[in-house]
Amino acid sequence: MNSSLTEACTLKLDRFEGPFDLLFHLIEKNQIDLYDIPIVMVTDQYLDYLQGMQELDLDVASEFLVMAATLLHIKSRMLLPVHIEPDEEPTEDPRELLIRKLVAYRRHKEFAAVLAERGERWSQVFCKLPEPLPEVKREMVFDVSPVLLHERYEAVMLQLRARMNQSRGRMTRILDNEKVSLKTKIREILHGLSHLAAGVRLRFSQLFDGRVKTRLEVATGFLAMLEVVKLGRATVEQPAMFSEIYLAPVQGGNQEKGHADGEGELAGHADDNGN
Amino acid sequence: MRMGKENWQAMLTITEIECILESVLFTAGDPVPLEKLADICAQDKKTMQGILENYAGHLLNSARGLMLREMEGTWQLCTKPAYADYIIQLGTVRKTPGLTQAAYETLSIIAYRQPATRAVIEQIRGVSSDSVLLKLQEKNLIREAGRDDTPGKPFLFVTTTEFLRAFGFNSIRDLPKIEMDELHETEFPMENLPVD
């Protein structure tokens, strides 16, 4: 079966959709009783039609040829004398199957006409495009759950704990970055203080290398200075706002002890941060 | 809450429900399922069906431009065919299905025998039906619905809701009873008569 060929031939075979359609045309044209088809006449007319097609140099679709063969076969069986054995059931009419198929085809052909008519009528009916609608939120029946209440509280408190740990972690990280330089700066200050000539004060600006001075380093140095003051190893003075800060070493017998304490605290400080 | 709503809506008269239906179906445009309408009007499905059928009859027999149609348990407002000539002047002309005889034949076979394979269709029509099946699918009048459990696993074709809409059927059960029954009862020895 070649469908494109078939399609082309169907078109050429005038208005006939297929062999059944052509047969039907012949039956209606001759006002034949479908249930008692004069097979000889119909077959002849059918073949004539195909002949006409060929004379017009038109290809005839295979389906039409198959039907022609079927008709000829039925015709030959009709013409043969029927020999019936006494106890044999009467042989089926050779036309039986063809008739049944034609009946089925006719019903669908009739309904096809009904559909065409209905389609025409209902194409006169128009509908309207839908309007856009907002999404509706409808609240469910007010159901509450003590269990859910409890669960949510536990969950939110756990989240809180996690958040606290997180921010603790953040602070630790900041100190981690800072601790070496802070410790170093304290050492630098203590070192600077211990190597001052008598009566000379340490200038805060002295603590920084002018080329690499960063805001963070200055802040760290400032913290280191405060730490040193807290340790009791120095006093600070700033004569005016935004002016130089001077560190004066605290003299006395507690210097060694203070120094040791300072180192101890520094070590402890570092350990805390390290954990 | 829910109780209160139902009590309140139980007081709706039939006329009020018809007003609700008109406004709701107008806005929807598309067919609305019976269940949805019953829910909106706070009626049980059976009562709603009755109200809708009554309303449809009322629209049909009144001096109204609209009518109500049912399709497989959904309801849609549409215009009466009588006013098509006026509506077409709006300019938004929608062309008729424009099907060939072959298409109508094929559609008829699928409608009555669904689900139907291509082979069955071709046996009845006596002619190859590939291209016409494709056309019908393009027009959304039929669709594939799985495959048959026979050798080759051929596709099964059924009609669509668009088919019902285009031809004005409520459901496949509403197809006119043309004495097809006889056919359905007789087992059809298709294979004896070669078509291809």
Add this chain to the structure above:
Amino acid sequence: MRMGKENWQAMLTITEIECILESVLFTAGDPVPLEKLADICAQDKKTMQGILENYAGHLLNSARGLMLREMEGTWQLCTKPAYADYIIQLGTVRKTPGLTQAAYETLSIIAYRQPATRAVIEQIRGVSSDSVLLKLQEKNLIREAGRDDTPGKPFLFVTTTEFLRAFGFNSIRDLPKIEMDELHETEFPMENLPVD
């Protein structure tokens, strides 16, 4: 042809014209200019305007779900506002839980820590809780009970009798025991925690 059409349509009754208008305006959906309607119904503009105004009044005062509105020389069918509540139910209804997760969280914090200020609730939840507190008050599950004796004198929230009733508690002591006593009892350094 045009002459014939006009002659034929001159015989249209007002009722017939109203049917045409209904079907035409229904199909259009959008507003239709007076000129177009006059053309379709084969009336002069002035007559058409009169018919439309009359039809609009008729729709407005009848048991109908639709009405006709005029906008700058165009006419449109639309639903009456009275049916908005029904129409809105056509939309995809998304059911929201009676209480959102945020509401449960907030309610649980108030239940377990009452009386609680908004600041405490927000510190624990880590998010601003204004709207959820308002919702819970609307639902009458919490209420304000005086003010805290801290700077700013913030409101203190406690649960209500309705809360007990809704959750089936006899008293606040019936709340399920929290197994995180450690957490529950610890005083949190709230001020360290940023509220997002």
